Amino acid sequence: MRKILLSLGLVLCLLIAVLLVRTLSFSGASSELPEMVSVDVDEERVVQNMSRAIQIQTVSTGDPETQETAPFAEYVAWTRETYPEVHEQLGLELIAEHSMLFTWAGSNTDLKPILLTAHYDVVPIAPGSEGDWSYPPFSGTVTGGYVWGRGALDDKSGVIAMLEAVTLLIEQGFTPERTIYLSFGHDEEVGGNLGAKGITEHLRSQGVQLAWSLDEGSFVTDGVVPGIAKLMAPINVAEKGWANYDLVAHGPGGHSSMPEKEVAVDILAQALVKIRQNPMSGGIDGIGEEMIDGIAKEGGFVLRMLAANKWLFGGLLESQLGKSPSGNAMQRTTTAPTIVRAGVKVNVITPTAVATVNFRLHPRDTAADIVAHLTKVIDDERVEIKLHQDQEPSLASPVSSWENDAFALLKRVTQQVYGDVVVVPGITMGGTDTKHYSQIADDSYRFQYMVVNSEDLSGFHGTNERVAISNLVKGTAAYFLLIQQAGIE
Ligand SMILES: [Zn+2]
Missing domain, CATH: 3.40.630.10 (Zn peptidases)
Structure with a gap:
């Protein structure tokens, strides 16, 4: 038992040493600054x-x-x-x-x-x-x-x-x-x-x-x-691209006095909840990684430790960063429902409900990736996915x-x-x-x-x-x- 504890302690010490060395050598004071130049502007x-x-x-x-x-x-x-x-x-x-x-x-x-x-x-x-x-x-x-x-x-x-x-x-x-x-x-x-x-x-x-x-x-x-x-x-x-998709939910219509268990509006609402809770996959890589590293080198000890040791803390860093809208947008293609249309009368159940969703494409994604993702996440044949007003998506x-x-x-x-x-x-x-x-x-x-x-x-x-x-x-x-x-x- 003592042996196990001892070796565990050693591993822990080693881990801390690795984290510290990597963190301390991760600093911004690298290249020399050029001299400032003043220009005679009127x-x-x-x-x-x-x-x-x-x-x-x-x-x-x-x-x-x-x-x-x-x-x-x-x-x-x-x-x-x-x-x-x-x-x-x-x-x-x-x-x-x-x-x-x-x-x-x-x-x-x-x-x-x-x-x-x-x-x-x-x-x-x-x-x-x-x-x-x-x-x-x-x-x-x-x-x-x-x-x-x-x-x-x-x-x-x-x-x-x-x-x-x-x-x-x-x-x-x-x-x-x-x-x-x-x-x-x-x-x-x-x-x-x-x-x-x-x-x-x-x-x-x-x-x-x-x-x-x-x-x-x-x-x-x-x-x-x-x-x-x-x-x-x-x-x-780089700049992000965009794509707008309509989610068209189909359900039974009829009088509102005796609604079916699920109607078009329910189906659409569930689809929207799913796509919002399951964003496109993302992460800190490429430009994002270079940016975060540059920022972290100027930041406090904790930020530097996280960025210097992404092999261990990458997931934590991504989720922390993803809590802010800008940190989230930097990492992935974003999903934003912007227009919802359904129904015309208070006592009529509409057979179709439509939501328009605006995506801002990260350079790693194509329009086909969005459609594949939506199809998988919504997983409901009653929801059609189609381009909004036939607008061709603009890639990143x-x-x-x-x-x-x-x-x-x-x-x-x-x-x-x-x-x-x-x-x-x-x-x-x-x-x-x-x-x-x-x-x-x-x-x-x-x-x-x-x-x-x-x-x-x-x-x-x-x-x-x-x-x-x-x-x-x-x-x-x-x-x-x-x-x-x-x-x-
Ligand atoms: Zn402008």
């Missing part, structure tokens, strides 16, 4: 132009009946007037009437071009929420260190920062080695099927294949990741490299501008114009050189959208440095 000019950009109401409604075009023409004209150097030096092509493509021809045609892109259309103000804004949403009010209004973060700040950066480079006599395209889409918020798609086709027809592209899709975050004091920059290397994007020169450049510029930032690869949960551009790019990145906290993020498609003036200045500096260094990477 703060007054960039703020003024940002404010003016917000005032032009380029709202994408997604409905041809209500879609206005005049503000888009005005925005293009304003861009021409406000950035004459860019217009003169780079030339402007209009695609699908209102999307802008600038080409800055490089001196070395052996280098593949790159594309920097942002969009200038904005989402509407939610009806009834106008009065909740601290400043009118299209006023472009400048106060308290911010420029306020719809489009401040998403994504006119990207457009303005790029245009300011190029203006500054032209003023300093810079000419690029590598050809640089700038594109500013006018219909990103409704899918980019005219602008970004048109620009992609236009470039493809000229035989253009990009080394890489950079779009919106994430930010430098401040205090958004619990327990991490440093600034965090997830540079997103390819996953771009985070070990190449382009990622290293994006990372270096982040640290040149913001200092000690933890840079990790990440995945964009929503859609961006890059779903089009990535078709002609070796690698595609989604990241904006601006720092946001949780409060800033709530303005995204919401109320009180705003952008910090410091972000406009630093964002401009970042694009300046990026273009300056893009030729040599």
Whole structure:
């Protein structure tokens, strides 16, 4: 007995030793930080132009009946007037009437071009929420260190920062080695099927294949990741896809006074409970693993121990992370019932009940995987599974490299501008114009050189959208440095 206890104790000691050694050697202080670089950005000019950009109401409604075009023409004209150097030096092509493509021809045609892109259309103000804004949403009010209004973060700040950066480079006599395209889409918020798609086709027809592209899709975050004091920059290397399926439950109809044991609504309800309780399988691998490791190295002892010893704690880490909606979405294809339709009258049992379920596809899953999963989990022939309105699912994007020169450049510029930032690869949960551009790019990145906290993020498609003036200045500096260094990477 003593022998058994002794050997058990030894095994335990050994295990603890292994865990400790692995944990202690799992730290973030690895690569050296580049020196910070300051760029002489004209703060007054960039703020003024940002404010003016917000005032032009380029709202994408997604409905041809209500879609206005005049503000888009005005925005293009304003861009021409406000950035004459860019217009003169780079030339402007209009695609699908209102999307802008600038080409800055490089001196070395052996280098593949790159594309920097942002969009200038904005989402509407939610009806009834106008009065909740601290400043009118299209006023472009400048106060308290911010420029306020719809489009401040998403994504006119990207457009303005790029245009300011190029203006500054032209003023300093810079000419690029590598050809640089700038594109500013006018219909990103409704899918980019005219602008970004048109620009992609236009470039493809000229035989253009990009080394890489950079779009919106994430930010430098401040205090958004619990327990991490440093600034965090997830540079997103992929974006999720989407698919909508209708679950159509069939049951006996009739008068409500004598219901059968199970009717269509019951059958549908059970199916919904099943698919919500049995999500698509997922886990921390690929981008997710790289991201968690990067974060954990900066975190406390417990987080580091879990991440350093996934062979033992992987399951625990996944389930802990999966408790938050974002941690769950990072790991798997998500399942969200969004529309339910059934019945027309209080005393009539409907023979069919339909639920529309929105899935956001993780790069590891296909549409067929979803259907197979639903069929297995629902396991009920009375429930039909079919595409909602015949909409073809959009798969997740390819996953771009985070070990190449382009990622290293994006990372270096982040640290040149913001200092000690933890840079990790990440995945964009929503859609961006890059779903089009990535078709002609070796690698595609989604990241904006601006720092946001949780409060800033709530303005995204919401109320009180705003952008910090410091972000406009630093964002401009970042694009300046990026273009300056893009030729040599
Ligand atoms: Zn956007």
